[in-house]
Amino acid sequence: MNRPLKQHLIDPEICIRCYTCEMTCPIGAIEHDDNNVVVNPDVCNFCMDCIPVCPTGSIDEWREVETPYTLEEQYSWFELPEQEEFSQLKFTDAGISEEEGDDPVEALLAEAHKGAGGKSRAPATAAKPTINLYNPGNPVEAVVQGNYRLTAEDSGSDVRHIILDFQGKPFPVLEGQSLGIVAPGTDSEGKAHLPRLYSMSSPRDGERAGYHNVSLTVKREENGICSNHVCDLSKGDKVEVTGPFGATFLMPTDSGARLLMICTGTGSAPMRAFTMARQRTVGKMSGGMVMFFGARTPDTLPYFGPLNKVPSTLLQKHLVYSRLPERDKEHVQDRMLAKRDIVAEMLEDKKTHIYICGLKEMEEGVDKAFAMIAKSSGLQWSDLRDAMREQGRYHVETY
Amino acid sequence: MLDLVNVNYDTRIPNNVGLSSDRKVLKALEKWHPGYIDWWNRLIPRDFQESMVYLRTAVSVDPRGWAKFDYVKMPEYRWGVLLAPQVEDRRIPMGEHAGKPAWHEVPGEYRNMLKRLIVIQGDTEPGSVEQQRFLGLTAPSLYDMRNLFQVNVEEGRHLWAMVYLLQKYFGKDGREEADDLLRRSSGSEEAPRMLGAFNEETPDWLSFFMFTFFTDRDGKMQLESLAQSGFDPLSRTCRFMLTEEAHHMFVGETGVSRIIQATCEAMSHAGIDDAMDIGKVRDLGVIDLPTIQKKLNLHYSLSLDLFGQEVSTNAANAFNAGIKGRYMEQRINDDHQLKSDTYVVRNIVDGRIVSEEVPALTAINMRLRDDYIRDASGGVGRWNRIIQKSGIGFKLALPHEAFHRQIGVFADVKTNPDGEIISEADWRENAGNWLPTKEDGAYIESLMVPCYEPGIYAPWIAPPKVGIDNKPGDFEYVKLHMA
Numbered sequence: 086m087n088r089p090l091k092q093h094l095i096d097p098e099i100c101i102r103c104y105t106c107e108m109t110c111p112i113g114a115i116e117h118d119d120n121n122v123v124v125n126p127d128v129c130n131f132c133m134d135c136i137p138v139c140p141t142g143s144i145d146e147w148r149e150v151e152t153p154y155t156l157e158e159q160y161s162w163f164e165l166p167e168q169e170e171f172s173q174l175k176f177t178d179a180g181i182s183e184e185e186g187d188d189p190v191e192a193l194l195a196e197a198h199k200g201a202g203g204k205s206r207a208p209a210t211a212a213k214p215t216i217n218l219y220n221p222g223n224p225v226e227a228v229v230q231g232n233y234r235l236t237a238e239d240s241g242s243d244v245r246h247i248i249l250d251f252q253g254k255p256f257p258v259l260e261g262q263s264l265g266i267v268a269p270g271t272d273s274e275g276k277a278h279l280p281r282l283y284s285m286s287s288p289r290d291g292e293r294a295g296y297h298n299v300s301l302t303v304k305r306e307e308n309g310i311c312s313n314h315v316c317d318l319s320k321g322d323k324v325e326v327t328g329p330f331g332a333t334f335l336m337p338t339d340s341g342a343r344l345l346m347i348c349t350g351t352g353s354a355p356m357r358a359f360t361m362a363r364q365r366t367v368g369k370m371s372g373g374m375v376m377f378f379g380a381r382t383p384d385t386l387p388y389f390g391p392l393n394k395v396p397s398t399l400l401q402k403h404l405v406y407s408r409l410p411e412r413d414k415e416h417v418q419d420r421m422l423a424k425r426d427i428v429a430e431m432l433e434d435k436k437t438h439i440y441i442c443g444l445k446e447m448e449e450g451v452d453k454a455f456a457m458i459a460k461s462s463g464l465q466w467s468d469l470r471d472a473m474r475e476q477g478r479y480h481v482e483t484y
Numbered sequence: 485m486l487d488l489v490n491v492n493y494d495t496r497i498p499n500n501v502g503l504s505s506d507r508k509v510l511k512a513l514e515k516w517h518p519g520y521i522d523w524w525n526r527l528i529p530r531d532f533q534e535s536m537v538y539l540r541t542a543v544s545v546d547p548r549g550w551a552k553f554d555y556v557k558m559p560e561y562r563w564g565v566l567l568a569p570q571v572e573d574r575r576i577p578m579g580e581h582a583g584k585p586a587w588h589e590v591p592g593e594y595r596n597m598l599k600r601l602i603v604i605q606g607d608t609e610p611g612s613v614e615q616q617r618f619l620g621l622t623a624p625s626l627y628d629m630r631n632l633f634q635v636n637v638e639e640g641r642h643l644w645a646m647v648y649l650l651q652k653y654f655g656k657d658g659r660e661e662a663d664d665l666l667r668r669s670s671g672s673e674e675a676p677r678m679l680g681a682f683n684e685e686t687p688d689w690l691s692f693f694m695f696t697f698f699t700d701r702d703g704k705m706q707l708e709s710l711a712q713s714g715f716d717p718l719s720r721t722c723r724f725m726l727t728e729e730a731h732h733m734f735v736g737e738t739g740v741s742r743i744i745q746a747t748c749e750a751m752s753h754a755g756i757d758d759a760m761d762i763g764k765v766r767d768l769g770v771i772d773l774p775t776i777q778k779k780l781n782l783h784y785s786l787s788l789d790l791f792g793q794e795v796s797t798n799a800a801n802a803f804n805a806g807i808k809g810r811y812m813e814q815r816i817n818d819d820h821q822l823k824s825d826t827y828v829v830r831n832i833v834d835g836r837i838v839s840e841e842v843p844a845l846t847a848i849n850m851r852l853r854d855d856y857i858r859d860a861s862g863g864v865g866r867w868n869r870i871i872q873k874s875g876i877g878f879k880l881a882l883p884h885e886a887f888h889r890q891i892g893v894f895a896d897v898k899t900n901p902d903g904e905i906i907s908e909a910d911w912r913e914n915a916g917n918w919l920p921t922k923e924d925g926a927y928i929e930s931l932m933v934p935c936y937e938p939g940i941y942a943p944w945i946a947p948p949k950v951g952i953d954n955k956p957g958d959f960e961y962v963k964l965h966m967a
Binding site: 098099101102103105108109119134135137138140141142143145163209210212213338339340341366 | 536547551552553554555726727729730731733734737738858859862863866869949950951952953954955956959
């Protein structure tokens with residue numbers, strides 16, 4: 086049985102036949118007759134240029150199919166066909182889907198988001214993410230543009246900033262999304278390695294604005310097959326990438342929304358993306374971003390230098406160290422409690438979105454700190470958290 | 485180096501035309517700007533000016549950059565000057581200069597013709613904002629209010645675009661024309677807008693949707709034909725405006741669809757299947773289908789007038805000069821000069837409507853109008869599918885082109901919607917069955933009660949199938965400021 090394909094379609098019930106998509110498509114994949122506007126499955130390369138220009142939203146339709154619908158079929162439609170049921174098969178190349186099911190990537194993400202205490206939702210004003218555009222059967226090749234060590238040579242922690250370029254192939258991302266990398270070779274049973282997910286640390290328009298390249302923040306793990314593979318990459322190396330993945334840990338587009346970001350180590354990756362996105366769109370003017378960022382020492386804190394240059398009017402920074410000589414251990418939750426007024430005020434504001442990213446171990450302490458702070462404001466944390474999560478304002482990604 | 489794709493926000497006016505290095509034009513535009521902001525501020529009711537509206541702003545003209553959504557107060561909207569990217573080695577597509585390189589400066593011999601076309605186009609843009617200024621007060625939902633304001637700010641941007649062309653390419657008299665665009669105003673006794681349809685009131689939301697469907701579609705067709713212009717800056721301006729114009733078509737088509745949907749649902753729910761039982765349908769608080777047909781007749785006939793005379797030497801001259809083309813000129817397979825072609829138009833001969841072949845060159849207006857009619861009838865077909873799906877036996881139809889006309893050969897006769905010539909007496913007796921009456925207007929007006937709760941819609945209009953920017957149903961499209 087063939088692996089099902091993702092097919093791009095246009096909803097004839099919603100489309101107004103303005104042909105803007107057709108005029109925008111750079112490769113002539115869209116055409117029309119007197120009845121419908123249709124997408125040629127042999128030509129469309131999912132570059133997504135047609136999506137933002139559509140005034141109706143009818144363009145953003147996808148079906149998983151074994152055999153693509155032909156142009157003749159599409160021309161004859163008055164409404165879109167239902168998604169066909171496929172027995173025994175789940176798709177990773179399913180276009181837009183929920184973060185559920187038994188696909189390995191979806192399982193990984195569901196596990197990472199578990200700490201939110203329930204089904205995660207994207208912020209109400211988040212842009213719609215593209216997910217699962219590439220899968221292990223159909224990866225995209227990226228070229229390494231750079232690999233820089235972010236931590237001091239002698240710090241005992243090797244965290245890397247890696248920049249990937251997709252050579253003009255579409256890889257539309259939103260801040261907070263992840264991509265997958267499959268290490269070459271096979272495991273002890275001779276099977277291909279499963280993809281590892283890395284959160285992107287660059288904003289949607291690229292590590293360099295307008296270039297649509299992405300950056301990753303990767304820590305070298307002892308015996309970590311994929312992390313060593315990634316950390317050893319050199320400029321010019323080619324790497325197979327899947328994704329993008331993740332449809333809920335996203336930032337609100339409302340520039341009035343406030344962000345409370347709590348992270349440790351490489352969990353800073355999405356926070357960096359959020360911060361850069363805001364910096365590029367609203368400049369220094371926006372307040373409303375507060376960060377609690379924990380590491381052992383300043384020289385193991387990724388992006389320590391550049392982070393200090395971000396103006397505090399844009400981002401209020403609380404850098405917290407657990408291994409400073411001659412100082413008590415301090416974790417992010419300790420600093421949150423020390424700055425409880427700031428946290429309490431944000432918890433009460435309905436514009437606040439909370440993001441927690443880092444090692445699983447941080448969850449418990451942070452959750453407790455929130456509970457204590459909420460209580461002092463007369464709020465029941467578990468209720469507040471569930472409500473915020475339902476509203477797409479509470480996000481956890483831990484591993 | 486000039487960045488021609490990313491909009492320049494450094495100067496006061498966002499643009500991708502290198503304004504910052506064009507001091508003369510920048511100065512002219514900056515001088516014009518306060519008058520424009522003043523016009524805007526006087527126009528829309530104060531509370532809406534203070535409200536945060538979820539609007540899209542073009543930040544650049546590439547597909548990924550031209551639709552950036554965020555909350556913004558309308559007077560702070562960044563109206564800019566954006567031209568579609570220049571096509572290398574573009575050629576004049578039609579007329580006697582067909583095949584020669586496109587002009588990047590105004591060709592002297594066509595200066596007045598070009599200026600007049602730009603002024604007429606420019607005059608319609610603020611006109612419609614003026615006509616629609618009070619609709620926010622009766623918005624059937626925040627979603628619809630947001631769509632209205634999006635249409636308004638984009639019409640405002642289109643005015644900017646035309647003003648830029650006038651100031652950049654037409655010197656002193658261009659600047660005077662630009663000032664006059666703010667001096668004239670819709671419905672004014674002493675200085676009305678140039679075209680009739682833009683001096684009619686837009687009294688209610690059904691009128692607004694019909695206007696955006698029919699009248700803005702004329703605008704779209706005019707832009708399509710100007711996008712073919714051999715004068716490259718005009719072509720590039722209009723090409724980018726068309727992307728925005730598509731949103732206006734969307735607002736009109738789906739607005740009427742949603743009204744029809746609400747009517748059909750209410751009728752089915754109440755077990756009414758006779759669409760002509762107007763009293764019963766109105767008792768349900770929805771707009772009966774025959775009244776929708778009357779509104780359609782009115783707006784369609786007013787819009788046909790915008791295409792001008794059936795046989796027009798002005799249009800022929802503009803085509804011949806390479807200034808204004810046909811709809812999708814590049815896809816038409818002919819000599820693009822129309823030296824010996826003919827085209828069929830309708831005329832009145834001996835009191836009867838007949839078809840006649842005339843030189844295609846003089847029938848350019850009618851060809852564009854026929855393309856318009858085809859485009860519009862597609863939308864009417866989609867409206868009929870909604871009625872058909874609900875099992876109600878009623879069909880909306882475009883009236884005959886001779887019906888209720890003020891311009892062209894049919895202005896002197898009265899016909900019924902089927903295009904049969906009738907007497908004045910017959911017309912007086914039946915006009916109320918074909919065009920909205922005062923009573924129809926009063927009924928529609930009685931429904932125009934604002935609905936400002938997020939996710940809630942007035943009962944006479946169905947919610948949209950998809951939110952703007954894919955937003956969920958209860959999204960707060962406008963954060964109202966109500967002093």
